[in-house]
Amino acid sequence: MLAYVVRRILATIPVMAVVALFVFSLLYIAPGDPAAVIAGDQATPEDVERIRASLGLDRPFLVRFGEWVIRILQGDLGVSIFTNLPVTTMIAQRIEPTLSLMVLTLILAVVVAIPMGVLAAWKQGTWIDRGVMAFAVLGFSVPVFVVGYLLAYVFALELEWLPVQGYTSFSAGFWPWLENLILPAVALGSVYIALIARITRATMLEVLSQDYIRTARAKGASQGSILFLHALKNAAVPIVTVIGIGIALLIGGAVVTESVFAIPGLGRLTVDAILRRDYPVIQGVVLLFSFIYVLVNLAIDLVYTLFDPRIRY
Amino acid sequence: MNRRSLLKASAAAGAVAALPRFAIAQPRQARLLRFVPHANLAVLDPIWTTAYISRNHGLMVYDTLFGIDREFQPQPQMAEGLAVEDDGRTATVTLREGLYFHDGERVRAQDCVASLKRWMKRNPIGQHLEGLTEELTAVDDRRLRFRLKQPFPMLAHALGTIGAPIPFIMPERLANTDPFQQVREVVGSGPYRFKADEFNSGSLVVYERFAGYAPTPHAGNGLLSGPKTVHFDRVEWHIITDAATAAGALQAGEIDWYEQPPPEIQQLLRRNRQISVEPLDRLPLTGIMRFNHLHPPFSEKRMRQAILPAVSQEDHMIAIVGTDKDLYQTGTGIFTPGTPLANDEGMEVLTGPRSIERARQLLREAGYTNQPIRLLGSTDILAPSAMTQVAADMFRRLEVNLDLVLTDWGTVVQRRASREPLERGGWSVFCTAFNAYDFLDPAGHFPLRGNGTSGWFGWPTVPRLEELRLEWFGAPDLEAQQRIAREIQRVALDEVVYVPLGSYLSIMAMRRNLEGRVPGPPVFWGIRRA
Numbered sequence: 002m003l004a005y006v007v008r009r010i011l012a013t014i015p016v017m018a019v020v021a022l023f024v025f026s027l028l029y030i031a032p033g034d035p036a037a038v039i040a041g042d043q044a045t046p047e048d049v050e051r052i053r054a055s056l057g058l059d060r061p062f063l064v065r066f067g068e069w070v071i072r073i074l075q076g077d078l079g080v081s082i083f084t085n086l087p088v089t090t091m092i093a094q095r096i097e098p099t100l101s102l103m104v105l106t107l108i109l110a111v112v113v114a115i116p117m118g119v120l121a122a123w124k125q126g127t128w129i130d131r132g133v134m135a136f137a138v139l140g141f142s143v144p145v146f147v148v149g150y151l152l153a154y155v156f157a158l159e160l161e162w163l164p165v166q167g168y169t170s171f172s173a174g175f176w177p178w179l180e181n182l183i184l185p186a187v188a189l190g191s192v193y194i195a196l197i198a199r200i201t202r203a204t205m206l207e208v209l210s211q212d213y214i215r216t217a218r219a220k221g222a223s224q225g226s227i228l229f230l231h232a233l234k235n236a237a238v239p240i241v242t243v244i245g246i247g248i249a250l251l252i253g254g255a256v257v258t259e260s261v262f263a264i265p266g267l268g269r270l271t272v273d274a275i276l277r278r279d280y281p282v283i284q285g286v287v288l289l290f291s292f293i294y295v296l297v298n299l300a301i302d303l304v305y306t307l308f309d310p311r312i313r314y
Numbered sequence: 315m316n317r318r319s320l321l322k323a324s325a326a327a328g329a330v331a332a333l334p335r336f337a338i339a340q341p342r343q344a345r346l347l348r349f350v351p352h353a354n355l356a357v358l359d360p361i362w363t364t365a366y367i368s369r370n371h372g373l374m375v376y377d378t379l380f381g382i383d384r385e386f387q388p389q390p391q392m393a394e395g396l397a398v399e400d401d402g403r404t405a406t407v408t409l410r411e412g413l414y415f416h417d418g419e420r421v422r423a424q425d426c427v428a429s430l431k432r433w434m435k436r437n438p439i440g441q442h443l444e445g446l447t448e449e450l451t452a453v454d455d456r457r458l459r460f461r462l463k464q465p466f467p468m469l470a471h472a473l474g475t476i477g478a479p480i481p482f483i484m485p486e487r488l489a490n491t492d493p494f495q496q497v498r499e500v501v502g503s504g505p506y507r508f509k510a511d512e513f514n515s516g517s518l519v520v521y522e523r524f525a526g527y528a529p530t531p532h533a534g535n536g537l538l539s540g541p542k543t544v545h546f547d548r549v550e551w552h553i554i555t556d557a558a559t560a561a562g563a564l565q566a567g568e569i570d571w572y573e574q575p576p577p578e579i580q581q582l583l584r585r586n587r588q589i590s591v592e593p594l595d596r597l598p599l600t601g602i603m604r605f606n607h608l609h610p611p612f613s614e615k616r617m618r619q620a621i622l623p624a625v626s627q628e629d630h631m632i633a634i635v636g637t638d639k640d641l642y643q644t645g646t647g648i649f650t651p652g653t654p655l656a657n658d659e660g661m662e663v664l665t666g667p668r669s670i671e672r673a674r675q676l677l678r679e680a681g682y683t684n685q686p687i688r689l690l691g692s693t694d695i696l697a698p699s700a701m702t703q704v705a706a707d708m709f710r711r712l713e714v715n716l717d718l719v720l721t722d723w724g725t726v727v728q729r730r731a732s733r734e735p736l737e738r739g740g741w742s743v744f745c746t747a748f749n750a751y752d753f754l755d756p757a758g759h760f761p762l763r764g765n766g767t768s769g770w771f772g773w774p775t776v777p778r779l780e781e782l783r784l785e786w787f788g789a790p791d792l793e794a795q796q797r798i799a800r801e802i803q804r805v806a807l808d809e810v811v812y813v814p815l816g817s818y819l820s821i822m823a824m825r826r827n828l829e830g831r832v833p834g835p836p837v838f839w840g841i842r843r844a
Binding site for chain 1: 363364366477513514515559562563722724731748758768769771
């Protein structure tokens, strides 16, 4: 197992190298010029040229790429062209809100969606099943920002239960942290809940038709034990896979959710950096996301062994 | 669960739900002002960039030797006075006593000299002043002296200009930075101190009242003149990119002031009695359509002139601010309406009857043979985006071979810098908007320059405009300036260096419990909680 983990971690190195080359090349050929954005509307083309030169953006592709790779190998993601702040500092400022949002959404989704899916499978064909499926279709169909606006309107503006926007650090207290994240987590979680609930239902239906479930029933096992100990454990592998894939969905959805609820997370940092062509920040954030995604996939592969003893690495 | 336990659980849940409301219902921190600016503050050096948001940040942190008032006259700020000698060839600025930077150091004339030398490399009127300056030195800690090649009656105007970049005073050690590189630290001597430890670009900018700030004793008359007396200990700029979210936060009292709500949000906010929706400034912004003068078809003067009968300033302005006539003006010329140099010379080309047919005919007569016309436009900034849509419709109705390229503003600013012909990625025309203070006079009026490829994007070569600009700098009084301004406008409209598309007011929204705001760019002196 340890050898497998080490092998997988080593395998991330070429993956990250390809991602790095791809991101750098993409930004190089993409239109846009940070020097022009910095100079502003009241600047002449000469001013823009001089700023470009001062930023080193007029140097050849290979020189810039080489310097960037050397810095990355030293653990230095560079400095924002605009703010002069190290990219690592900017990421550090933004990672807590994004992680908080993603973790809370994940917990909410798993806690709500798995029982919903199990219930729908158990009560297949009843109004409960149809209700869960209708919710799932709705969750898929309504965009995150629409859910976000609706929640903000009802629970923040009309009922005044929760704040409209913003983020409070966990260090300021649990409730101030949570109250800012409830609405964003529900909005972002709606798609995720729908996805996991559907997969859980489908997998459970398949498992519930197996012989060993009939045997468990015949030996007098309780409904709860059949559903959650016998069936759910055997249905877990595809569900865990979907949860893992869903983390990519969460990263994408976090960009929208962070904008709607003005959460200063990595999603907004990425969008802002793209709009103003802050290359070092874009490169740093994309590398970080790629690394997280590779690690999540590894974690999921390892979790498989918990649910299915036949899987060995 | 029985009924009693259900009731207990409900009561407990209710109590928990009440907790946050209790916290929110606490009396607001009266000394805190929360503001949503029109853009993210990314660049902290207001000399390195000309972006308005960085200028506004500069107004918080830095001070200037002079500041213009509502009548556009320079008034002393950091300066105690200006003494002009030697037939106008020597000018000495004396600093007020008691000026300190935020790092505790005294403001010295040496700091001002270094700051002005850096600024003169970046600001058009500064560049003109640099050309006239034989020597700029610190006589002692409180006096700096200009030795000029010729008299420059507009010296105080230049040192108090509101056109970006503004001549902000920084410590000498920072002001010695190359003007094309960003300073590494924010240390000013203005009314507020920048809190670097709380800065989170894209989310939060925090300023703290500078206890060592000594407002000028000279009475002011608005804008950047007079004492900058502040009534808040802390000002927070919250960067909220989503307009609906910012509006919601304003309605909920989570923020106090929203600088630039879009028109559809303004309608919503007007219905709230706690919120005042009003113009940010009495002076309007101006929209422009800029042609590329280097390549066909608009390298031909007759082609540019042919478009004019089709341009409806009203259509462009309605697209930005809606149909409320109080919010926009037509008949806009080269200078900002309502300012001393605004005039009606040559305006009949824009105020006469509008006719697509006439424009089509003029295009044919000018020799238009279906050459492609590439219109660059952005989709992410309200005014340029709205004007681009109207312009695109106008070109379609003119039945020209239109190539509409819509991108984000970041791409537009890169593509418009291309001097290549269309087949190599060039462009023909784009629309943008300028702040009122950029079009006050010919000094900082970028699109008005006729200096060809040394000038602003579009690069018209009109030597007569450059001559008139120099004449204007030497004009002895306002009457002479106005006479030159009329001639400038006549030439500019005849050459169609650009097409004015009308002017519009920028609308802001704030909680009604705020009063004393100084009209103009968002500044945080004068304003207080009622």
